[in-house]
Amino acid sequence: MFAILIQKELKHILLGPKFISTFLICTVLILLSTFIGVQDYKAAQSSYDAGTGLTNQRLSEKTSWSHMSSTVYRRPDPMRIFSIGISNDLGRFSPLSEGEAIRLDHSVYSDNPIYAVFRFLDLGFIFQVVLSLFAILFTFNAINGEREMGTLKLTLSNDVPRAQYVLAKFAGSWLSLIVPLFIPLLISMLMIIAMGVPLAAVHWVKIGSFMGLSILYLTFFIATGIMVSGMTRNSSGSFLILLIFWVSSVLIVPRVGMMLAAKIQPAPSIAEVDAQIDEYSKDRWNEYIADIEEGFAVRQAATEGMTDEEAQAYRDDNEWDWMEQGEKERLAMQTDIQNYRERLMENLNGQKHKQEVLAMGLSRLSPASAYMHAAMQISGTHSDMKDRYESAIREYRTQFMNYTEEMKKKTGMDNINGFSIAISSDGTAEMSIPKDQKPIDASSIPQFIDPEQDFSDVFNRSTIDIALLLIFTAAVLIAAYATFMRYDVR
Amino acid sequence: MEHNSFPNTDIQPILEAENLSMRYEDGNLALDHVNFKVGPGEIFVLLGANGAGKTTTINLFLNFIEPTDGQALIDGIPTHKDPLAAKRKVAYVSENVMLYPHFTAIQNADYFARIGGQNHYTENDYRDVLRRVGLEDEAHHRKLKTFSKGMRQKCGIAIAILKNAPAILLDEPTSGLDPKAGHEFINLLHSLRDEGKAILMSTHDIFRAKTIADEVGIMNKGILVMKRTREELANENLEKLYIDYMTGNGTLGGGEDHD
Numbered sequence: 001m002f003a004i005l006i007q008k009e010l011k012h013i014l015l016g017p018k019f020i021s022t023f024l025i026c027t028v029l030i031l032l033s034t035f036i037g038v039q040d041y042k043a044a045q046s047s048y049d050a051g052t053g054l055t056n057q058r059l060s061e062k063t064s065w066s067h068m069s070s071t072v073y074r075r076p077d078p079m080r081i082f083s084i085g086i087s088n089d090l091g092r093f094s095p096l097s098e099g100e101a102i103r104l105d106h107s108v109y110s111d112n113p114i115y116a117v118f119r120f121l122d123l124g125f126i127f128q129v130v131l132s133l134f135a136i137l138f139t140f141n142a143i144n145g146e147r148e149m150g151t152l153k154l155t156l157s158n159d160v161p162r163a164q165y166v167l168a169k170f171a172g173s174w175l176s177l178i179v180p181l182f183i184p185l186l187i188s189m190l191m192i193i194a195m196g197v198p199l200a201a202v203h204w205v206k207i208g209s210f211m212g213l214s215i216l217y218l219t220f221f222i223a224t225g226i227m228v229s230g231m232t233r234n235s236s237g238s239f240l241i242l243l244i245f246w247v248s249s250v251l252i253v254p255r256v257g258m259m260l261a262a263k264i265q266p267a268p269s270i271a272e273v274d275a276q277i278d279e280y281s282k283d284r285w286n287e288y289i290a291d292i293e294e295g296f297a298v299r300q301a302a303t304e305g306m307t308d309e310e311a312q313a314y315r316d317d318n319e320w321d322w323m324e325q326g327e328k329e330r331l332a333m334q335t336d337i338q339n340y341r342e343r344l345m346e347n348l349n350g351q352k353h354k355q356e357v358l359a360m361g362l363s364r365l366s367p368a369s370a371y372m373h374a375a376m377q378i379s380g381t382h383s384d385m386k387d388r389y390e391s392a393i394r395e396y397r398t399q400f401m402n403y404t405e406e407m408k409k410k411t412g413m414d415n416i417n418g419f420s421i422a423i424s425s426d427g428t429a430e431m432s433i434p435k436d437q438k439p440i441d442a443s444s445i446p447q448f449i450d451p452e453q454d455f456s457d458v459f460n461r462s463t464i465d466i467a468l469l470l471i472f473t474a475a476v477l478i479a480a481y482a483t484f485m486r487y488d489v490r
Numbered sequence: 491m492e493h494n495s496f497p498n499t500d501i502q503p504i505l506e507a508e509n510l511s512m513r514y515e516d517g518n519l520a521l522d523h524v525n526f527k528v529g530p531g532e533i534f535v536l537l538g539a540n541g542a543g544k545t546t547t548i549n550l551f552l553n554f555i556e557p558t559d560g561q562a563l564i565d566g567i568p569t570h571k572d573p574l575a576a577k578r579k580v581a582y583v584s585e586n587v588m589l590y591p592h593f594t595a596i597q598n599a600d601y602f603a604r605i606g607g608q609n610h611y612t613e614n615d616y617r618d619v620l621r622r623v624g625l626e627d628e629a630h631h632r633k634l635k636t637f638s639k640g641m642r643q644k645c646g647i648a649i650a651i652l653k654n655a656p657a658i659l660l661d662e663p664t665s666g667l668d669p670k671a672g673h674e675f676i677n678l679l680h681s682l683r684d685e686g687k688a689i690l691m692s693t694h695d696i697f698r699a700k701t702i703a704d705e706v707g708i709m710n711k712g713i714l715v716m717k718r719t720r721e722e723l724a725n726e727n728l729e730k731l732y733i734d735y736m737t738g739n740g741t742l743g744g745g746e747d748h749d
Contacts, residue, residue: 157582
């Protein structure tokens, strides 16, 4: 019986007008998205190759290990074809030098704002927005449509168990929406390989996980469509309810989650924090200057009654102590400002982290959000990508600096490009400009390795979202079953 | 075939309403202790205006709703206690047969025959039954969306025949049929009766009720106010009886009245 019901479902959907149009639109969108994704990846790879080439050339032209600096480029990952995440919003490279902060600059969108206007529609977006809508279009009248046609009554006038009927509805809709998707998805995989995108074993595991996740997400919407169609009498009513649900789930809840989190767990903006630091800095400088002025007045008072020679001798005797004292106070003041800045930044990061966790938690009420989070985690393009890269670059900076310091000592190149000024004991200065300076061996410099996420890490990060999607889907399926058992077929 | 006089009390009924009652959640009494029996080879027609309780009776036999009192039995099986077993014994034709518009007549017939437990039919079997109900060969492979209401109705009857169940329930099957199709339908129903099917049909068409029925029951406001056999009706005017019962002037006698 179950097989007969599924066969009928498949035939009913495949012969209907919705199927062919949906299939064609899905095929075009998936292939177009893959093609554009590969082009985008290749453009990012070219930019990366050019940037690293230039950096390596500059390093190889250096003749001294002193004051070494470099630039670290972020290698594009092929997974961005599937879920671009923040890849194009995050800077492509970071400067690497002793005193400079690690910051990823020059994102694709900041360099080419037009790309931000026409954002790249990745496969994740196609699944999250377009295919979920198609899943609803496929199922909104699965049960009440049959009631309207009169076929539900005729079918259930036979010894057809309702449980089998609703499960066959689900299975038939699932098979007729999901299985045909494998055709364009398979073609897109072949396209990625044919267009020369390098895919390692880990990428295939991630792609498989991404596809599995996407199918789970569509399963949720198929089950939801069947549940709502089994709760309502008319297909127009179920379509309206599902459309409102879709808009809320895909467009509203994720954004409301962010807004609510900002209200519940506010965090100051960077500008506000900068203003606070600036104010504190000014106060401390004013204090410092006031101290200097006070010290100067005390010293002036001490020379009162002295002759000019005595006063000069007094100043000569104490000059170094005063300078030392002044330097100590200045350093203390600057350390104080620095500590204050770090405290505020730490506090800001803590607040922002809490806000982010809350926003993620609230947005996860929407299955579309849970899908998006999991898809980005699997692709390694979620918001933690920034921290992951900055942390890796910071570590690399230490490694880079330690290495250059070591090489500086080893090669004796502790001068700037071999240029040095020597001051002899008699006060004469001697300038030395060495001839035939040899370039340093830049090939020995440790290379930056992009932070790879192993699959267990990816899995751990996406577990909560995958689990939520599983729970949502199971709950909706149970609800679809329970409501149909009591559905008035008349 | 000359039909036996009805009711034959020696034969086990296939369809039986036993104090069948239905009160909706809003308190509205849709059916009030209705009793009747339909034996094999008999046609029982429920005659009544819209809202009289005819469709509710059929829905109770199909277990689409459960009775608040009494029971509907199909071949001795109470439909609300073992609906699946009861449904194996009954075929159903609705007032407005729609079927699957993108399936052909044969595809529709095949699907419903198979869920009715008949997996052995060949295409020729389907064609034979479709011809029997008056659907011409050229229509057999046409999609249902191109069919007229009469053609769909014939297809629905073909599906009921293909199930080969001992009982057939027909809910206003003749509404919207043209006179020729209506005549063909009456002949078909008589041939099914002659094959031994127990047929329960609801209608508000007095002429057809009289032509088709072995026994007619008039329903008014959920009450089966009158029953007359074909023989009894030979001496009475069904139209007058119907109007009398509808207007509250119905009298006892001349058969089994409100039970």
